[in-house]
Amino acid sequence: MLAKTLYDKLWDAHVVRQEEDGTALIYIDRQLLHEVTSPQAFEGLRLAKRKPWRVSANLATPDHNVPTTELTGGVSSIKDPISRIQVQTLGTNTKEFGITEYGMGDVRQGIVHVVGPESGATLPGMTVVCGDSHTSTHGALGALAHGIGTSEVEHVLATQCLIQKKMKNMLVRVDGVLKPGVGPKDVVLAIIGKIGTAGGNGCAIEFGGQVMRDMSVEGRMTVCNMAIEAGARAGLVAVDDKTIDYVKGRHFAPKEEYWDAAVAYWSNFKSDLDAVFDKVIELDGSNIEPQVSWGTSPEMVASVNSVVPDPAKEADPVKAGGIRRALDYMGLKPNMAITDIAIDYVFIGSCTNSRMEDLRAAANIVKGRKVSPNIEQALVVPGSGRVKQQAEAEGLDKIFIEAGFEWRNPGCSMCLAMNADRLPPQKHCASTSNRNFEGRQGAGGRTHLVSPQMAAAAAVAGHFVDVREMMGVSL
Amino acid sequence: MSMNQFTKLTAIVAPLDRSNVDTDAIIPKQFLKSIKRTGFGPNLFDEWRYLDVGQPGEDSSQRPLNPDFVLNQPRYQSAKILLARENFGCGSSREHAPWALKDYGFDVVIAPSFADIFFNNCFKNGILPIPLPEKQVDDLFKAVESKEGYELTVDLEQQQIVTPAGQVIDFEVDAFRRHCLLNGLDDIGLTLVHAENIKAYEQKMREKTPWLFA
Numbered sequence A: 001m002l003a004k005t006l007y008d009k010l011w012d013a014h015v016v017r018q019e020e021d022g023t024a025l026i027y028i029d030r031q032l033l034h035e036v037t038s039p040q041a042f043e044g045l046r047l048a049k050r051k052p053w054r055v056s057a058n059l060a061t062p063d064h065n066v067p068t069t070e071l072t073g074g075v076s077s078i079k080d081p082i083s084r085i086q087v088q089t090l091g092t093n094t095k096e097f098g099i100t101e102y103g104m105g106d107v108r109q110g111i112v113h114v115v116g117p118e119s120g121a122t123l124p125g126m127t128v129v130c131g132d133s134h135t136s137t138h139g140a141l142g143a144l145a146h147g148i149g150t151s152e153v154e155h156v157l158a159t160q161c162l163i164q165k166k167m168k169n170m171l172v173r174v175d176g177v178l179k180p181g182v183g184p185k186d187v188v189l190a191i192i193g194k195i196g197t198a199g200g201n202g203c204a205i206e207f208g209g210q211v212m213r214d215m216s217v218e219g220r221m222t223v224c225n226m227a228i229e230a231g232a233r234a235g236l237v238a239v240d241d242k243t244i245d246y247v248k249g250r251h252f253a254p255k256e257e258y259w260d261a262a263v264a265y266w267s268n269f270k271s272d273l274d275a276v277f278d279k280v281i282e283l284d285g286s287n288i289e290p291q292v293s294w295g296t297s298p299e300m301v302a303s304v305n306s307v308v309p310d311p312a313k314e315a316d317p318v319k320a321g322g323i324r325r326a327l328d329y330m331g332l333k334p335n336m337a338i339t340d341i342a343i344d345y346v347f348i349g350s351c352t353n354s355r356m357e358d359l360r361a362a363a364n365i366v367k368g369r370k371v372s373p374n375i376e377q378a379l380v381v382p383g384s385g386r387v388k389q390q391a392e393a394e395g396l397d398k399i400f401i402e403a404g405f406e407w408r409n410p411g412c413s414m415c416l417a418m419n420a421d422r423l424p425p426q427k428h429c430a431s432t433s434n435r436n437f438e439g440r441q442g443a444g445g446r447t448h449l450v451s452p453q454m455a456a457a458a459a460v461a462g463h464f465v466d467v468r469e470m471m472g473v474s475l
Numbered sequence B: 001m002s003m004n005q006f007t008k009l010t011a012i013v014a015p016l017d018r019s020n021v022d023t024d025a026i027i028p029k030q031f032l033k034s035i036k037r038t039g040f041g042p043n044l045f046d047e048w049r050y051l052d053v054g055q056p057g058e059d060s061s062q063r064p065l066n067p068d069f070v071l072n073q074p075r076y077q078s079a080k081i082l083l084a085r086e087n088f089g090c091g092s093s094r095e096h097a098p099w100a101l102k103d104y105g106f107d108v109v110i111a112p113s114f115a116d117i118f119f120n121n122c123f124k125n126g127i128l129p130i131p132l133p134e135k136q137v138d139d140l141f142k143a144v145e146s147k148e149g150y151e152l153t154v155d156l157e158q159q160q161i162v163t164p165a166g167q168v169i170d171f172e173v174d175a176f177r178r179h180c181l182l183n184g185l186d187d188i189g190l191t192l193v194h195a196e197n198i199k200a201y202e203q204k205m206r207e208k209t210p211w212l213f214a
């Protein structure tokens, strides 16, 4: 039998019909919905007098527009009327069609990509879609997961299928052992720095190697989350014991009677040893340093102990122009030390880094320290109500608050500033989110992508600093 | 008739004599916050059509119209065919652009060329975009402008446009897309043709992965 990659296996397991022209009808096991990209899809169903094909395959939660301050008023506490209507509409649509919604104020509400795995709505071997590009996150569980457009959201609602062409197979192998203080976010930023934001175009990227095997499932989610920033719609990690342990006992996980069969089925979702990839990239994990993005694209990253690049030293004039424009927007000088970049805002949150391990890693740095006086605002926004609850049970909220952080309610928040949390113009933000595009966190805002522990260290120091100095790790 | 069906139509033609009309001109960005796929009609070409700046949610019937804009002229009020210049629908990929055209009442757009994504989005939304040679489009512009109440008949089955004088203009359309439009098959309709395959797949997986259906 022909050796198959993990992606091949996931694809093959979901083909409903193969067409001559190379397209296929692919079955979708799970659709996640949020308030921004779903209203027109529901409207389309209504206009065409259609019903969802399989109501129970859908799960909805509002995240982009929800305020992270008091939620006591429920939806009515959203001040911006347009945001409020979007959130309300998700509620009425899900009610009308009988779809489960984790609404505002529900402890299960949160960022859709945190809620999916956490609730067991995402399981190994599944196909998962959502009208959101960071759906790649769910691939960490050995699921085929990617973002789709609004017409496709409607298509999945109505048919439980998508018309797709198969992507290419790409393997990013990170071998070796990570140094202390270096985490999943540094790994994925280093990968994007190496292959660029178009490096994974047209591919499903499988992340493999010793580093990925050693990594926790939550860490794998951080890596897969940013597959899209490397140009790949889907990121994947093979199923192993950690995956299975992670899934066990979650709300939508298989019940006792099916558990053994499920584990046996899932165990097949890894690439065969002799599987052939269209593209293979290798990185030595033991060389990865804590990363900081200095520009306006996620590929514009550097190690914390290096300097901001100098466009004059770039031979390619197009690249040099790109660096110049980015430095101009970011208000940075060529050759300045990354550790000399002063920080005004700190944002710990987003679907990349708002899970328990992220908050623990940050709290670990913050504990017993204070946020630097030059920081205007430092936010911690847990990814879901459950994460918030657990963090509070562990006393992390107190650690953050005592240090001078604001402890908020779950949502996308300052990741894209669609709610009231915005980065003001020209302010530098150490952010654990995934996109540093111009204006992403607020018009004119300057985003630096970092890991949760690096964001915490920057909050304390008031500028970037190698977090290992605060961890007592000798370099 | 399904909203995504198109067979044959005889209607007034409105001439929009500009090239490179982009999707932000078709429907300006402030209207994307809407939760609907319908209701964009009043804001179609908003910046050209009105003298003020439109806001989402506003009642456009009270706004000052730009009398110079072609769609505001009484003779084109019931137009269902839009005649345009090259590279129509360029810019952002927003599906709101065909939504706005359709909602306003346009079922056909004739132009020398179209932007790719917009062209695709038209078919998804029951609009027939017809690319014609530049010269032919030019002649149509002259004819439309010289005669009030100028109508064209667009027949997708025959792939023909018929002028009031009885002149026949043939046009090309992808066979698969033609089939979809004639039968009112949107992508969803097409997929649902295979409903039995989907059900069979589900039946198979119900046995193989029963926990997904529990």
Ligand code: SF4
Residues within 6 Å of the ligand: A063, A064, A111, A112, A113, A132, A134, A350, A351, A352, A411, A412, A415, A416, A433, A434
């Ligand atoms: S946290 Fe940011 S990236 Fe993630 S879903 Fe929300 S807005 Fe998108």
